[in-house]
Amino acid sequence: KFGTPWRGAYAASKHALHGFYDALHAEHHKDGIHVTVVCPGFIATNFMHVTSPVQNKGDVYKRMPAQQCADKIVSAIQCRRQEVYIGGIEVLLVYIKQFFRALFAAIIRKVSVR
Numbered sequence: 001k002f003g004t005p006w007r008g009a010y011a012a013s014k015h016a017l018h019g020f021y022d023a024l025h026a027e028h029h030k031d032g033i034h035v036t037v038v039c040p041g042f043i044a045t046n047f048m049h050v051t052s053p054v055q056n057k058g059d060v061y062k063r064m065p066a067q068q069c070a071d072k073i074v075s076a077i078q079c080r081r082q083e084v085y086i087g088g089i090e091v092l093l094v095y096i097k098q099f100f101r102a103l104f105a106a107i108i109r110k111v112s113v114r
Contacts (some may be wrong), residue, residue, distance in 0.1 A: 036088065
């Protein structure tokens with residue numbers, strides 16, 4: 001739902017997926033095809049270790065266990081939710097961005113994901 005410093009290409013690919021799924025949802029709704037877009041926050045996977053050779057030793061974000069994330073995804077699909085945000089406190093940034101753009105900009109400039 002937003003880009004962070006040093007992750008521009010990653011953010012661009014995710015934004016493209018949102019556009020694709022919006023179109024897919026609209027095109028096939030009448031066919032009974034339901035689309036759930038999952039927007040995960042900080043989940044305990046090895047993604048950061050694989051994508052970033054320089055890992056910050058102090059991971060300040062509490063990460064949701066992968067199994068808990070998977071359970072929430074299954075529940076969202078079963079409930080036919082169109083979009084779901086999964087994570088911890090970082091999910092609040094989605095709403096801060098929507099309603100308080102200047103505050104969001106100030107926060108996101110300070111995020112360190114390197």
